[in-house]
Amino acid sequence: xxxxxxxxxxxxxxxxxxxxxxxxxxxxxxxxxxxxxxxxxxxxxxxxxxxxxxxxxxxxxxxxxxxxxxxxxxxxxxxxxxxxxxxxxxxxxxxxxxxxxxxxxxxxxxxxxxxxxxxxxxxxxxxxxxxxxxxxxxxxxxxxxxxxxxxxxxxxxxxxxxxxxxxxxxxxxxxxxxxxxxxxxxxxxxxxxxxxxxxxxxxxxxxxxxxxxxxxxxxxxxxxxxxxxxxxxxxxxxxxxxxxxxxxxxxxxxxxxxxxxxxxxxxxxxxxxxxxx
Amino acid sequence: xxxxxxxxxxxxxxxxxxxxxxxxxxxxxxxxxxxxxxxxxxxxxxxxxxxxxxxxxxxxxxxxxxxxxxxxxxxxxxxxxxxxxxxxxxxxxxxxxxxxxxxxxxxxxxxxxxxxxxxxxxxxxxxxxxxxxxxxxxxxxxxxxxxxxxxxxxxxxxxxxxxxxxxxxxxxxxxxxxxxxxxxxxxxxxxxxxxxxxxxxxxxxxxx
Numbered sequence: 027x028x029x030x031x032x033x034x035x036x037x038x039x040x041x042x043x044x045x046x047x048x049x050x051x052x053x054x055x056x057x058x059x060x061x062x063x064x065x066x067x068x069x070x071x072x073x074x075x076x077x078x079x080x081x082x083x084x085x086x087x088x089x090x091x092x093x094x095x096x097x098x099x100x101x102x103x104x105x106x107x108x109x110x111x112x113x114x115x116x117x118x119x120x121x122x123x124x125x126x127x128x129x130x131x132x133x134x135x136x137x138x139x140x141x142x143x144x145x146x147x148x149x150x151x152x153x154x155x156x157x158x159x160x161x162x163x164x165x166x167x168x169x170x171x172x173x174x175x176x177x178x179x180x181x182x183x184x185x186x187x188x189x190x191x192x193x194x195x196x197x198x199x200x201x202x203x204x205x206x207x208x209x210x211x212x213x214x215x216x217x218x219x220x221x222x223x224x225x226x227x228x229x230x231x232x233x234x235x236x237x238x239x240x241x242x243x244x245x246x247x248x249x250x251x252x253x254x255x256x257x258x259x260x261x262x263x264x265x266x267x268x269x270x271x272x273x274x275x276x277x278x279x280x281x282x283x284x285x286x287x288x289x290x291x292x293x294x295x296x297x298x299x300x301x302x303x
Numbered sequence: 304x305x306x307x308x309x310x311x312x313x314x315x316x317x318x319x320x321x322x323x324x325x326x327x328x329x330x331x332x333x334x335x336x337x338x339x340x341x342x343x344x345x346x347x348x349x350x351x352x353x354x355x356x357x358x359x360x361x362x363x364x365x366x367x368x369x370x371x372x373x374x375x376x377x378x379x380x381x382x383x384x385x386x387x388x389x390x391x392x393x394x395x396x397x398x399x400x401x402x403x404x405x406x407x408x409x410x411x412x413x414x415x416x417x418x419x420x421x422x423x424x425x426x427x428x429x430x431x432x433x434x435x436x437x438x439x440x441x442x443x444x445x446x447x448x449x450x451x452x453x454x455x456x457x458x459x460x461x462x463x464x465x466x467x468x469x470x471x472x473x474x475x476x477x478x479x480x481x482x483x484x485x486x487x488x489x490x491x492x493x494x495x496x497x498x499x500x501x502x503x504x505x506x507x508x509x510x511x
Contacts, residue, residue, distance in 0.1 A: 145306055148305075149306075157305075159305060161306075161308065161309050161311070211306070213308070226316070228314075229314040229315075232311035232312055233314055248406060249406065252375070256341060256368060256371075260338070261314060280371075281364060282368075299332065300332075302362075
């Protein structure tokens, strides 16, 4: 790939996803590009790029899937889960609610470890769980991982932070190295595709009490980060919370949210609705 | 099990009609103004309406969404509006405009910078120095060196030195050396010049 081809490809990725790849990531981009050229039988950059731009046989989706990072595990950064049950949800239920539904969004959800972790954590650690209808939704731009999330089959590494008791309670071992989530739990979580920089897509998911949006905004440039933050703001109910990854700070992205410091985590809150004066 | 799957209503999209958005932009509810402002950015005539709205908008979130939207769309009309705001009496409007201009592609501002650097208002010249920081080193160095040579306002001189210290090239060294003599009686400016010269020389040495 020459300089011009690399630049055109990176511009394409940026326009479609908000992800920024610079010369420093050239090897990463070239590897994935080569994989897709091989998979589609394309013999040159020009022929593959034409195929991509025309979205022949859903190539855009396949291409974006190849660029996402999906390494995660259950109970990752569980101090935020502790914060969810100890601070965020108790605050969400303080005010009178029109209904008994609590909505939580895990985006990006990768292969499902995060939304399933939220579900298990709440069943185990939030005493009020039975008094509410808890709706957990997992979304990701990578449609391939959503299929894996729905299947709910995980390897040993993904379960390394879970106790033997929790594994026995919520999983069925399928072979020496794999465990499948029990049907009740798998069927309780919804999964959907979403592009965080497309407002029409994020709005379709409705408004949430809590959003987990961890370790994705770091891949965006400033402008896309702001757009994603604005979209997520719309997806939060007034007073709702958003949790970012440990190295991310919403304060550096947008002034839309208030910072909330709790004993287990720093999270960001959409202010309650108010009128001027 | 308390976990449920439901089909939930989407978040309301903003109105698609400019007149309705104009009305929403004057709402007493900041969230409504925020959503209207966000939608107007991509609409014909939207930038002009937002420019008028900024003059009276007090909510920082609404202001921010207007600035970030103008920066994102990066149109000449948006740039013109922001450049005008550099003269605002309101410091937060000036800094919001400056940040948004800095986020725009450098080539969009390149043609306007020399004019701003000759502006009769020293505050505008000072803010224009910040915009030069986002330009290619060679262009910024030339602009900053020219300005420093003719500038008498100490704060503007300090701003040029700060930019030169960060991205200046060797062609600025003679101007900096002449300025060192000119500002010998000002310890702060003399120090700023010394720093700029050192940084440029260090960059030169490390590039060899």
